[in-house]
Amino acid sequence: MADPTGEFTTVIGPDAKFEGKLSFEKGLRLQGQLNGEISTAGKLQVTKEAQMDANVDASAIIIEGKVKGNLSATDRIELKSSARYEGNLTASKLVVEEGAVFVGQVSVGPDAPKGKPSAGIARPNPAAQPGQGAPRT
Amino acid sequence: MSNLNEAQYRPEDRQTIVCLYCGRAQDVSRRAMTLTCKFCSKSLKLEDITIKNYEARRHIDTCGIVVVEKKGQVNADRILCGGLVARGRIRGTIMSRGPVLVGPEAEVRGDVSAPILAVGAGAVLHGFYRIGVDPDADRAVAPD
Structure with a gap:
């Protein structure tokens, strides 16, 4: 269970379920379930077996499991091949591995986190069709 | 003659494309530039x-x-x-x-x-x- 790199000092284990607001300094590895809100200057890793329904504000987010909610990262968001993500995403950099599935509004670019949406932004409607959200000038 | 035809139609001369409109796959010549989908009859550029x-x-x-x-x-x-x-x-x-x-x-x-x-x-x-x-x-x- 211990993290040999010391990057993820906080671990929510596979048999744990957390609900509410969570903040931490360095890094969190989520292996269980989490519903609520996360605010950190550190890293968040959602492992393959984990499930999360939360609005997250972090420096880097790595997703391997099932995630719903709005994610905002000042540095990067990585969607691994096993990731299933639904929600709005704001980050400087986005890394998507082959096999990752995600549906939602994307705002990526060096300036994207500065104009990040508020935490209470509406969740995307899974029934929404492409072609509805493109800004036109 | 039939042997000659078999030699001419090598499988590497064919490619499988998926229709943009109906999503069904079909085999076409690699040299084809346009075709009509045999399932939905829409014109496709390749x-x-x-x-x-x-x-x-x-x-x-x-x-x-x-x-x-x-x-x-x-x-x-x-x-x-x-x-x-x-x-x-x-x-x-x-x-x-x-x-x-x-x-x-x-x-x-x-x-x-x-x-x-x-x-x-x-x-x-x-x-x-x-x-x-x-x-x-x-x-x-x-x-x-």
């Missing part, structure tokens, strides 16, 4: 499209790869393609049957639907994305 400068179009429809070069800029209502490589700027809805590769410093504004997305560092993306989701689940595209 050639790759490279955009090197500014282009404003209503639709870009091809089963091939659309490449927007570094100095290229596309303004389109809809890009329906077999794959997309963006090195320049794109504004419009993208529906790709194959991977969408967004190069570093490229800019894509609009909704994107693709099986695979690769994003380079420094790329700018804005829009509603559907990645890795079965395109035929929600795609009912009618050519104009």
